[in-house]
Amino acid sequence: MSGKRVIVVTGSYKGIGFEIVRLLSELYGDRATVFMTARDPTRAQSSLDNLRAKGLNNVELAQLDISSKESVTKLKELIETKYNGVINGLVNNAAVSLTGVEPWGKMALETVKNNYYGHILVSEALNPLIAPGGIIVNVIGQMSRLGQVSQHYQKILWNAPNVETVSAVMDEFVQAAQHGKHQQAGFANNALATSKLGVHAVARVHAKQLYAKKISVINMCPGWCKTDMAGWDRAPMTAAEGADTVVWLETMNQADQFANTGGFFQKRRPISCLRVHMIEKRVIVVTGSYKGIGFEIVRLLSEFYRDRATVFMTARDPTRAQSSLDNLRAKGLNNVELCQLDITNKDSLVKFKTIIETEHNGVIHSLINNAAMAYKRNAPDPFSRQAKNNYFGYLLVSDILFPIMARGGIVINVASMCGRLSQVSQQFQNQLQHASSVYDVTDVMNKFVSAAQEGKQKEAGFSNSAYGMSKLGIIAAGRVHAEQLREKEISVVNMCPGWCKSDMAGWERPPKTAEEGADTVVWLETMDHTSQMKRSGGFFQERKDYKW
Incomplete structure (x- = not known):
């Protein structure tokens, strides 16, 4: 009996697991x-x-609940007692896909407990029994891609030095899910996928730990197969077809197995699921961006990232922006999406947020607040309207889009030197400079609006520039947001593009082009995260830090 190969397949009395047992037995x-x-x-x-009837008498049925330490220990003792304490092949196939469990946080907890921590229990008990030259195959699927989480977690999982590091991330997911904030925290809205991501990351750790014993650890995707878990109608593959790659890996020679340790396979071919998705496709939103500085920001970021990012060009009226999009398409910049967005309209913002949630995993990595209006001196519109549109529009954007900012993301506010603090009285300077909440800033802005509606803004301690006051409010609120979002490692930076040729500023007198004005935004957006965090709360122009 000691010369016989011992193979353990978890979760294997039906579906893909059953086919793995049958094919290996044959x-x-x-x-x-x-x-x-x-x-x-x-x-x-x-x-x-069923197998016995086919003459397959080399199959042994054993009780195993991977989420039960007692059950896993009993199987280990059985192997030690009857099979000299040696396993040659371990196929981790057992998993649950829970539906109808409410609340969602409870489902996340149970899914991670079964799939991820069950895998850990099996590994702790059975990996020490794997013979030198043995193999572990994890059936996990492409849903385990690394790109489903924020870059913050991507880096942690990709470079995890031990199992404890991966477990800490899984615990953070469960905790966030129980509060309904897992997406804001940087996780996918899929408990099964997240649990499989954990198994995938741990497998990389195990591959390194078991390397000295020449034990191979390989992940694989069976594809979409007809099973109780995946359904029977739409799935194109049979369970036997899904099992094929597992059997191919388990039965190849030991040298080839070991050459592929740490790898990921589907249909007998290596696939770079982790590497392809290691850095999730970046989602960048630029408000007010179909012309002027906003357009140049979109163009430059689109050129910089290419297929590594989707850059949203937004406009109140997308029909007016179509020619701008066509311009970029003609340059081969196909990573730009045009969307309707009016920062002063809550419904418009909610619709835009829904697009991000349904088509882009509910995550924004970069938010560039560029949208603003500035009336000409002889415009008939009320003087205070600019402050309402620019400042309160910024607050609407913040309220609706900040919750889906990725951990490690960045918010850049295109403000202006017109928003200088010295334009208001000392009383308001103190209030804005030491604001502990957005309400402190809004209080000042409301007082300005009220005074402006009576034509008494100067007497009340404000400047005579509605545009300047609106930008002052945005800079002050941005400083507050920088502190509030620091815990999520989201940087918030204010900047001035300078006096640039545009419809808003005019075309004759301004000395700078819109592209030159966009430069500092692109510099801030593309720098490394550590550098962004160091600049959070700051005010920049021409790539230099300026005093507000």
């Missing part, structure tokens, strides 16, 4: 004992009888 014959495992062996008896 291939090895009396040269191996293949363990079919099930939480409830009585439900698996008919599956065993």
